[in-house]
Amino acid sequence: MNERSFILGFIMHNKHDLILRAAEKIIAAGGIQGLSMQQVANEAGVAAGTIYRYFKDKNELILELRRDVLSQVANSIFADHDQGSLEQRFKRIWMKMHDYGKQRSPTNLSYEQYAHLPESNTEEIRTIEMQLFEPLQRLFQEGVEQGVFQPLHPRALYSISMEPSMAMARAIRRGLIEYNAKDITLACDICWRAILIPTPPTN
Amino acid sequence: MNERSFILGFIMHNKHDLILRAAEKIIAAGGIQGLSMQQVANEAGVAAGTIYRYFKDKNELILELRRDVLSQVANSIFADHDQGSLEQRFKRIWMKMHDYGKQRSPTNLSYEQYAHLPESNTEEIRTIEMQLFEPLQRLFQEGVEQGVFQPLHPRALYSISMEPSMAMARAIRRGLIEYNAKDITLACDICWRAILIPTPPTN
Amino acid sequence: MNERSFILGFIMHNKHDLILRAAEKIIAAGGIQGLSMQQVANEAGVAAGTIYRYFKDKNELILELRRDVLSQVANSIFADHDQGSLEQRFKRIWMKMHDYGKQRSPTNLSYEQYAHLPESNTEEIRTIEMQLFEPLQRLFQEGVEQGVFQPLHPRALYSISMEPSMAMARAIRRGLIEYNAKDITLACDICWRAILIPTPPTN
C-alpha cells in the first residue's frame, strides 16, 4: 500500500493518493482511453500542473495506479489466507475473489480494465502480479505436493479453478446471469473438486 | 478498381478488408487506445481519406472490425460443432478455443482487446455475441436437460468449463506456463468432468 | 446568356449549364461557403470528375456562375428598358428590381450572396456589372443632362434611388416588413421624386 497520511486511520488525504483515486474513478467510469489529465485534475480538485509534481507523466500515473489497484485487490482477497485446510483456504479465496469481482467499485472496475491490457509494461507489472498472487501460488503448490491436486502447473490450476470465479462475477455484474447464492456455492465447490485427484471409492 | 481478388483463393484484397486487417493488426499490437486513423492508413497502404470511403468514421471502423473479428473467431471455433456426443462436442470446442487463444494472430489478439472492453456498444454487439456463441449455449442446455450437467445457468457452465480454456491459452501465450500437450488434454478433461453430475459408483 | 442547346426552346440540357444550375441551387440554400464539388455533382447528376471537363476549378465555376447570375438578373430587369418617358423607365426598372429581389428563386438568392462579397475577382466582374447595368447608367445620365435629376454621379443617384428597391425587397423577403402593394408604389414614387430637382411652384 502506498498511503502516506491517515485521517482517523481511514481516508488518505495527501495529494498523491487523491490523484490516484481520481484517476481510478475516471477509468472505472470511462475506460483507460477516456482518461485525460484535466479530468483527473478536476476530479481530484487540484490544478493540472500539480499532477506533475507527483507523477512524471501520464504513463507513470497509469502505471502507479495499476500497481496500487493490484495491491488493493490482493489485500482484499488474501486476508487471512493461511488459516485452515487447503479446501477452506481455496474456497475462502474463491468466494472473496467472486465477491470482489461482483462489485462496481472504482477499484474493481479499473482493475478489470488493466487485467486485459495487451502486454504493456510487462516486466515490472508481472513481478508485482507474481508477488501478490504468491499465496495462491503456494496454495496450489502445496496441493500438488501433497498429491491432492491434479499434477499441473500452479498457473494452470489457477486458470481452471479460479478464473471461473472472476468470470462468473463479471457475468453477474453485467447482468448476464442472475445472482443466486446457492449457485455460487455450487460453482465454488465444482471448481474445488475439479482440480482434485479423484480418490478411488472406498468400499 | 476494387473487385475482390484472391491470393491462393484465400485472402481478400479489396480496400475495405485491407483496412480492416490493418486496424486489426494495430489493435493487436498496441491496443484500441493506440489506434489512429493515420496509422491504419499507413499500415493499409492507402491515404487517410480513403478509409472514409469505406467507413463512416472511426467508431464505425472499430465496430465493424469487432463484428468481423467476432465472426472469424466463431467460425474457427464452431466448425463441425454438431458432430458427435456431448463430450466429443464439448472437447472439440474446448480444444479449438484453446488452440485459437494461444495464437499470436492479429485476429486473436484484437479479439482479446474487444472481449474485455468496459460496456461499449452493448446492444448490437451483445446480440451478435449471443448468435455466434449459440452452439455453445445449446450444448450446455442439452446437457442440463439430459441431467448430465450440473443444474446451472448455461452461462455459468460456460464460465466454469470454457473460460479456463481461454485463460490457459492466454497464460501459455504470455509465457506464464510452458506448453505441454498432455497437460492441455488433462485440463480439457478436468473441465469436462467438472460440470458433470457425479454418477454414483456402480458395483 | 450562355445556354448551348434548347429542348422545346426552353430548358437547357447541356452539362455545363446543368452544373451551373446545380451550383446556383446549393448556394441559394446554404451560402457560398457551403458549396462542395461533390454536392454540385450530386445535384447535377454527374460524377465529380465531370465538373472539371467544364470548369477549370472551383474558383472558375463560382466565377462563371457569378457572371451567369448577373446576366440573368440584368435580363429580367432591363427588358423593354428603353420604352417611354424617364419616369416610366425609372419606375419600371424600380418595380422589376423590387419584384425580382422579393423572390426566393435560386438565382436571386445566389445573386444576393455574390453582391456583397468582399472584393473578389474585381476587375472582370466589375466590367460585367458595368455593362449589364449600363441601361440604368444611361437613364441617370440622361436625367442629369436634361437637368431633371440632381447633379450627382449616376452611381450616387443609383445608390439613393435604386438601392432602396432591393433593400425593401430584402426586408420583405426576410419577413421584416409585411408586403403591401400600395406602400411599394408609394416607396417607388418617393424614390423617383427624391432625385428630381424640385421645380418652383408655378403660380
Add this chain to the structure above:
Amino acid sequence: MNERSFILGFIMHNKHDLILRAAEKIIAAGGIQGLSMQQVANEAGVAAGTIYRYFKDKNELILELRRDVLSQVANSIFADHDQGSLEQRFKRIWMKMHDYGKQRSPTNLSYEQYAHLPESNTEEIRTIEMQLFEPLQRLFQEGVEQGVFQPLHPRALYSISMEPSMAMARAIRRGLIEYNAKDITLACDICWRAILIPTPPTN
C-alpha cells in the same frame, strides 16, 4: 496573467480581444469563408489551442465577433443620437453611417460581411440588431407619429433613406464614385427630404 491592460487607455490587450481583433482582420480581408483557426492564431500571435480557452469553437468565435462588431458599429453611429431636432438627428446618423461605411477598417469590412449573410443565427442576432438600431427605429416612429414622415413602416423608411448612406459609402470605398463632400451633403439632404410629407406651398 490575463488581466486587461490598456495602451493609451484605449486598446485592450487581453487574449480574448486579441483573438477577436485577429479574426476581424482576417474576415475583413478574405471573407468569412476564408477564416481558419490557424490563421487567427497566427494573426493573434497565439497558439491554435489557446483560442479554445476563450471560445468554445469556431462557431462561437464567429458569433461573438458578430455581436462585438455589431455593437462597435452601433456605438460609433448612435453617439449623441438624442440631441436636437428630427432633422438634426437624422442627418447626424446618416453622416456617421456614411463616414463609418467609407472606412476600410477591419471592423467595418467585417461588418459588411456579416450584414449580408444568408440567414444564419437568426434569433439572437436579430434581437441584438433590433436593440442596437432601436434609436433609429424610434426616430422614424416619432417622425411618422408627428405626421412629418411618409406613412410607411419604419423599416421601409430606413430602406429608403438610410440604406443609400451605406450604399454610397460602399461605392466610394470601392472606387466607383469619387468622394466629394458637397455631393455627400446633397445626398444626405435628398434622403432626408425624400421621406418627408411635402408641405403645400404657402402663398
Add this chain to the structure above:
DNA sequence: GATGAATGAGTGTTCATTCAT
C-alpha cells in the same frame, strides 16, 4: 467523354505537458 476511387493537404479540435507567476 464520363466516371468515381483515390489522394493528401488542410480543417477544427483535443490534450499532455510546461512554466511564469
Add this chain to the structure above:
DNA sequence: CATGAATGAACACTCATTCAT
C-alpha cells in the same frame, strides 16, 4: 509548493482535384 494559461503536436475528418479505367 501550487496554479492554470499557454503551447503545439497529434488527432479525426473533409474536400478539391486527379487519373486509370
